[in-house]
Amino acid sequence: MATDSTHPETLVLHAGYRSDEATNAVAVPIYQTTSYQFRDTEQAANLFALKELGNIYTRIMNPTCDALEQRVAALEGGVAALAVSSGQTASTFAVLNLCQAGDNFVTSTDLYGGTWNLFANTFKQMGIEARFVDPSDPEAFRRATDEKTRCYYAETLPNPKLHVFPIAEVAAIGRALGVPLIVDNTAAPVLCRPLALGAAVVVYSATKYIGGHGTSIGGIVVDGGNFDWEAHGARFPTLTNPDPSYHGAVWTEAVKPLGPIAYILRMRVILLRDIGAALSPFNAFLLIQGLETLPLRMRAHCENALKVVDFLKSHPQVTTVIHPSVQTGELARRRDGALAHGQGALVGFELKGGLEAGRAFIDALKMLYHVANIGDARSLAIHPASTTHSQLSAEDQLATGVSQGYVRLSIGIEHADDIIGDLKQALESL
Numbered sequence: 282m283a284t285d286s287t288h289p290e291t292l293v294l295h296a297g298y299r300s301d302e303a304t305n306a307v308a309v310p311i312y313q314t315t316s317y318q319f320r321d322t323e324q325a326a327n328l329f330a331l332k333e334l335g336n337i338y339t340r341i342m343n344p345t346c347d348a349l350e351q352r353v354a355a356l357e358g359g360v361a362a363l364a365v366s367s368g369q370t371a372s373t374f375a376v377l378n379l380c381q382a383g384d385n386f387v388t389s390t391d392l393y394g395g396t397w398n399l400f401a402n403t404f405k406q407m408g409i410e411a412r413f414v415d416p417s418d419p420e421a422f423r424r425a426t427d428e429k430t431r432c433y434y435a436e437t438l439p440n441p442k443l444h445v446f447p448i449a450e451v452a453a454i455g456r457a458l459g460v461p462l463i464v465d466n467t468a469a470p471v472l473c474r475p476l477a478l479g480a481a482v483v484v485y486s487a488t489k490y491i492g493g494h495g496t497s498i499g500g501i502v503v504d505g506g507n508f509d510w511e512a513h514g515a516r517f518p519t520l521t522n523p524d525p526s527y528h529g530a531v532w533t534e535a536v537k538p539l540g541p542i543a544y545i546l547r548m549r550v551i552l553l554r555d556i557g558a559a560l561s562p563f564n565a566f567l568l569i570q571g572l573e574t575l576p577l578r579m580r581a582h583c584e585n586a587l588k589v590v591d592f593l594k595s596h597p598q599v600t601t602v603i604h605p606s607v608q609t610g611e612l613a614r615r616r617d618g619a620l621a622h623g624q625g626a627l628v629g630f631e632l633k634g635g636l637e638a639g640r641a642f643i644d645a646l647k648m649l650y651h652v653a654n655i656g657d658a659r660s661l662a663i664h665p666a667s668t669t670h671s672q673l674s675a676e677d678q679l680a681t682g683v684s685q686g687y688v689r690l691s692i693g694i695e696h697a698d699d700i701i702g703d704l705k706q707a708l709e710s711l
Contacts, residue, residue, distance in 0.1 A: 290577070296351055296356070309349075312344040343559075349364050349569050352572055357503045358505070361503075364487070364501050365560055367498045368485060368487065375432075376463070380519075381409070384429050386432045387414055387460075388413055391435070392436060417611075419450040433455050435465070437473050438605070439682070441689045443603050443625070444612055448464060448619055456508075462481055467485050472583070476507060482502065485501045487568050490578070490655075490656035494567075494571055494657065495652075495658075497564040498564065502548060579626075580623065582623075583623035588700075599630050602630045604624065606624045628689070628690045629687055639664040639687065643664050643688070651663060653668055654691070657693060
């Protein structure tokens with residue numbers, strides 16, 4: 282740890298790395314290597330036996346990735362993190378680290394379409410049941426829980442519905458039952474700290490705001506170190522029973538000299554080792570560059586988004602604007618409790634003309650990019666019903682917040698007048 286600060290602006294620049302020991306380089310080097318020379322046979326044996334942590338092979342660990350992991354863990358207030366090849370890998374590993382065939386987990390219905398498909402179909406083929414519940418009623422998580430439930434899963438600011446998830450309420454329900462909450466915080470880095478609200482694990486698609494420039498695919502899982510796996514040992518056999526794939530290691534026991542990192546260490550030395558979805562050192566380097574300006578960019582993103590919301594609210598072609606700032610009642614209470622430092626840069630709206638109007642609007646844009654991504658420094662737009670959520674049934678689309686005329690914007694850091702000018706001309710073309 283290169284700083285004792287708790288301020289995000291400082292942590293993203295200084296946490297976990299000061300300079301390269303060999304060269305004194307201030308910027309994190311790209312360690313473009315597959316392997317690492319062991320000091321001697323004793324060190325090699327200790328590394329493989331987990332008596333000490335260190336570099337063995339870049340599929341499992343790399344110094345550039347390690348710097349990224351340490352900085353994101355510090356930003357979130359966690360004990361350790363694991364960088365992986367994509368956000369989809371992060372979501373997959375976060376659940377697979379606890380669930381086996383015959384198990385279940387309870388998940389919010391308000392999810393990114395790719396995550397919904399992973400949970401509803403791919404995990405089902407593995408024998409793992411995803412139980413979808415409406416997060417507007419936190420008690421639905423309790424009702425869906427049984428002795429085979431291994432975790433809860435949710436998105437802080439679900440894309441595209443944009444209803445802030447009740448993190449504190451569901452986390453409290455889970456802890457009373459011995460069930461950890463995993464939160465995908467992709468759309469709200471810096472704005473929300475799920476671990477401080479009771480979540481046990483945070484996942485990110487680092488491709489989005491953390492990278493911020495649309496150059497690199499990556500994902501990160503952060504272990505909060507705040508969940509007592511041993512106290513509920515029967516619920517977590519992957520962590521508390523001998524692991525035959527690692528000479529009978531019991532992860533909660535094996536990590537005691539290293540700290541409360543059983544969850545993330547097992548993910549590294551089992552899932553990452555065996556499945557191999559490693560983040561490249563070069564992509565880790567690029568994500569670090571994005572991370573260093575993340576707090577500043579999030580401020581600009583959020584300020585621009587509020588101006589776009591004000592414009593859209595008064596436009597005659599727009600029937601509904603979807604953004605935390607316009608929510609009232611219980612949704613506003615959750616927003617105020619979770620989004621302490623801004624209300625996000627994703628803006629949704631519905632057009633009077635439905636499907637055809639949504640597609641025509643996208644085609645009329647001149648400056649905003651039409652891409653299947655969020656979180657770039659540049660502004661982006663997409664029509665989910667015909668793209669990101671097209672694999673879902675009409676019923677499932679509506680459950681995730683996608684109507685036929687719904688358009689999602691990811692507001693960038695351009696001048697607000699230019700963003701609004703492009704939206705205005707596209708709307709006037711309908």
